[in-house]
Structures are given as C-alpha cells and as structure tokens.
Amino acid sequence: MLLRKNVHRLLATTFNNRAILSVRTLCTNKEENVKDKYDIIIAGGGMVGCTLACALGKNSLMSHLKILLLEGSPNQNYQLKPEYSNRVVALNQNTKSLMSSLKIWRHVEKARLQPIRYMQVWDACSDALILFNSSDILDDDIAYVVENDLLLHAVNTELTSSKIRNVQIVYGAKISDYRLSKDDGKIATHNIVKMTNGDVYACDLLIGADGANSAVRKAMGVQYLSWNYDQMGIVATLHLAEESENVTAWQRWLPTGPIALLPLDNSRSSLVWSMWQDDAKRLLKLTEEEFVDAINDALWKQYPRSKGVEACMSWMSSWLKRAGLPDGASRQLPPSVRSIAVGSRAAFPLGFGHSVRYIAPGVALVGDAAHRVHPLAGQGVNLGFGDVKDLTEFLSDAIYTGYEITHHSWLEKYESSRQRHNVPTQIAVDALHRLYTIDLPPVVLARSLGLQLTNALYPIKKLIMSHATT
C-alpha cells in the first residue's frame, strides 16, 4: 500500500518534471528555436481574425494573456478613395452590435456606410415576390453595406490603438507548418507554429481564422464537407441611371443564379451576380458597355413563363387579396444601370464548406475556416462575426470560472452553440440555391407559391428576419 503510494507520488513528480523539461527542450533545441510563447495565436488577419484579436484584447478578463496575430499580407496603409471598392459586405444588426461594443463601428460611421431599409426579392420565372421592410419588422435597418477594406481598416485602427496592449501583430507572416498539441490528460503540450523564415512560436490556444482553405483545419485533420457550386460570383461597382434615396437591396432570381444590387450611396450600388462558370467567363470578356447591358437585361428582361404557373399565381393572389393580406402586386421597380466603375469587374468561385469539428484540443476555428456559404443571402461574414462573439464570451467565461482557456468543456460549448446556428443557416442557403437553379414548371410553381405565402404571412417573415439578423 505504502509502496504503491510512493510509486504514485514518484510518477506524479516525474510527469510534472517532464512537463517543465519539455518546455525547456523546446527552448534549447536548435531545430525548434521557440522565439516566443503566447497564450493565444490567431492565424489569419482577415476581417474575422482581426476582430477576434480586438475582442480578446479588449476583454478585461484576458488582459493578462499574451496574444499574437499572424497576418500573411504586409501592413497596408488605407486611404478612403472617392470610388467605392468592389468588395462589400452586408453586416446585420448582430454584427453591428459586436462592432459597436468594440468601438469599431464609430470608425465605419465616420467614413461611410449605407443602410439597407428595404429588400425586394423576386423570381424571374413568375410574379412571386417578397418584400422586407425594416420599419415594420425590426424598427431598425435590415443591414449595412460596408466595404471590406474599410471595415478591416476600422478594426485595425482599434486593434492598434493604445487601449490594447497585449496583442502583437506580425504582418507578412508566412506559416510553413503547424504541430498541434496532444492532450493525453497528463502532459499538455503546446501548439507549435513554424514560419518559413525559421521563427517558431508556441501557444496554448491556436485559433484558425485563415479562410476557406484553412491550413489550421488541415492540421487538425477533421472531416470537411464541401462542394463547389460550379458558379462564379461577379462583383462590380455600378453607377445608376438616376439619383434616388438608395436604401433598397434588390435581388432577382434568374434561372442561371441570383443577381443582387446592394446600395452604396444615392447614385451607386454594388453588384453581386452569381452564375454558372461558363456564363461568367463570357461576361468577363464583354466590354464594359456590353456588360452594363447584360446587367440591365438581367434586372428587367421578361423570361419565358409557364402558363400554368401564371394561372395558379393569379388565383393565389386573388385569394390573398380577398383575405386582406399583401398579394405582392405592389412591387417597386429596380433601378437601371448607367455604367460601371472602371476596372471594378471581378469574379470569384462559389462553394459550400462545413467543418464537422470546429475544435480540437487547444485549437478552434472561426469564420470561413469553419464554414463557407453561397453569398445569396449575405450571411457568410456575419456567421464569422457571430463566431467571434461567442468564442470571446465562452473564453472569458472559462477564465472567470477559473478554467484554462483551452479547457475542452468551454471549447465544446463554443462548438455546439455555433454549429447550432451556422449549420441550419448554411443548409437553408444551400437549399435556396438548389431550389432556384431549377426551372421546371412544378418547382417554379411550388417556390413561387411558397414565396408569395411567406410574403403574405407576417410572422414567418419576421422569423426569417430574426434568424438572419442574429
């Protein structure tokens, strides 16, 4: 009995010594010259990664932690140009409240942003339409259109301000390899991040914010469910034919994919047009005038319609009218496009991605590294900011309760709370994409009736809005 206990004690001390030793060997081993040891390393300094660094840096509970942000591109000076950038995001209320709490929003407001107060979505293959009006649903704007680089600049302004002292940033960081910690319950090792220039960093918690092709996710070796849509998204900055109070987001479902116009200011909008790859290649080759004609066609052209669908739709709207519900007849006309900003046309591939696990021992994924969606509902980056908010909350809760930030039960809480929100959203967006790329009359009829009915029934509409804004 006594002997057993002594052996136990001996073992316990050797384990401890080994833990200390392993840190030492890391420092002395020439091959792995650990330059610095951090509590948290964030790989990827995009919008989501930088916002996370900012949120962690500002949290009073994490002021004692050393945080490192690794960004692959060099530090660029940002200047607000008179012409809008062609890459914009629509930020929902949830993202706005996160940005406001981090005091980032004021920088965006000071520069420029455009609220979306109305949203009209309609089908090219029928008369079906849905109209969202911010005032009778949220008492607030539906979303805000902000340029990617402006938002990133606003986050960086706050991140590098004197209020955040514990976050270090390495720009132009090229990561060559990750060696993730192995948690066998006894000796917790560190995550090792190796750089191409020979630097080696160690950390307790590694956060992968490195986009859809996440190297952190690959190092985790988790199952990643993904497919390509064989579609491209074409973006451009549009000059509208007429000046107006431009606060409406327009989206028309063409048989080839949705075309959407997001308001930028009174005379400009941003285009996001998803279509099959072959069509996209053809459109990219057109001259700018021809491209403008193609956009106007896409917004205005009458597509061939099925008689049966037409008849059912008019029958439905007459019933809706009789019941005193909105029948979708009061549609607004979309703007027409005069020209596009020179050289603003660009295309990017569209895909779906879902990482089955968001976490591993001492590792967590946020943003596009964990999930990727079709841009048709403007949800992608908002899901990423939702990750930031939840992860910050769970990590600070862990510290407030006296746990390590890498403790699995808090990381698991993060994973399940985010997957519970993200996966249904991703599935809904994917289903919409599939539903609207079919032009068989029965399918067109079903979706048109569905859309019409959703438009008429206020509670359903409100439900959709509240999911999309949180």
Add this chain to the structure above:
Amino acid sequence: MAQIRKLMKNHWLKNVIDTPVLSKSITSANAAKTENSTIKEDEIKMFSNQNEDWWNLNGPAKALHSMNAIRVPLIRDGLVQCPYEDRTPTPLKDKKILDVGCGGGILSEALAKIGAEVTGIDASRNLIDIAQEHCQENIKLINKPKYVCTTVEEHLNDHNEYYDGVVASEVIEHVANKELFIKSCVGVLKPGGRIFFTTPNRTRATQILGICISEYVLNIVPKGTHHYDMLVTPNEMSFLLERNNCHVELIYGLFYNFLQNRWSFVNSQMLLFAIQAQKLE
C-alpha cells in the same frame, strides 16, 4: 470473488431494503446529546480507501471534477456580483472561504484559482495529505489553499464568524449529526456571509437512479458512497438553516449527464439540489 459478491449483496440490501428512518438526527431531540460529533467513522474509512485516484479526471471522482463547472459559478456569483465589463480573472479576491469536507481539494483548488483564500478541512488525515500534496505540486496554482485535518465543530472554536463563505459540497449526506453540522457551518460564517450546500435529495428517484443504478450498475460513483437514510431533503435543509438565523436565497435542482460528463442546473430537485443561504446580521 465470493467476498465481493457478499459485500455487494450487503450494500444492496442495506440501500434498497432499509426503510428510511426519517433522518433520525434531524428530528430527534436526543440526537445532539448522544452523537455530539458530525463524524461517521465508516464514511471516513470508505473515502480514505478510495483516494488513490482522487485527482484523475477520469477516475472515481470524475463527476466531482466536472461538477466544478457549475458549483464554482454558483459560489462565485453568490459571493460577488460584478458588472460584465469589470470582471477580472480573480473575482473572489480577498474572500475567505471554508470548504468543509474538502476531500482531495478538487473544489478548494478551483476556488483558490479565482482568488479566494480557501481553507479546506476534512476529517480524514489521508485526504488532507492528498490535497496538500496536490496543491504543492500544482505549479500553476500560486494562491494555495490551506488544509487542516479537523471537523467543522472543532474549527469553530478558533474561527467564530471568520469566513465570508462556507461551502459543503456533497458532504452533508456523509455527516452523522446534521443539526450540529449546520450549526457549526453557520457559526464560522460572518454575519452577511453566504453558505452553500450541494447534496442528493432523499427521494425514491435518488435511491433508484442515484444509488442503485449509478453505484452498482453503471459504476459512475464508487460503491457505498451514498446511503439512502443519510440523505436530506431541501425542506429539511431550509428548516435547519432558517433555524440557525439564515435566510435561504435559492434552491436549484442539479442534473448530471453522465454520458457527456456534464452538469446542469434544472428545475427539478428530485435527484440533487444546491442551496444558498445568507447569514442574517
């Protein structure tokens, strides 16, 4: 083998067949005179023998380790209310807490980690040694708890109205004289201080699920940990606390999901419950 079977049979019989003597120690006025100690020798012996693996996260005390995730917040928020932006990693700084029946120090270390000045007491010398040893070996724990091998009634002699908080988590069900126990626990508490208990409820559900199934079938809890007739109900607890000049602030039900090793607060107090009370001025 035969011995084990015999032992098991005895436990079964004892736990299942014994009619609950409606907590003798609570109702009987003679109890305090006949047993003027909270110690029950066979309980101490039982715990002292199962201690080799006390700090193994997947060992016999697995459920106690994961229980920290809810009892630490309960105690923290009971003692300190702090605005969201002003939270610090050591919310319990400068709070003196007594962990009665600290065992191997699982809860004591967790409370010390968030800043509390913890004193852990236990009647088992063996367990106090384990707790002491573990906290010395834990290099990350700077603010170490103090461990003393004693009973709460002895501790009261030189610590009258000394602590800001008193915790007895999963302890009172092993205590002989519950009235003396609660009286002593309240005695060491400053007026205005808070006292916390967690314990299984004395219900048929606990008898079947909490004792028979989890000790003898699923082996979640070591065999012989709980005895049905030693358990107390929330009503009895409230009664004893109110009688000792305490105001019961809240009673939560607790639930343990053994598949996920996760605890949660629930409405039903059928299985386990947590009770928080404030000592009146």
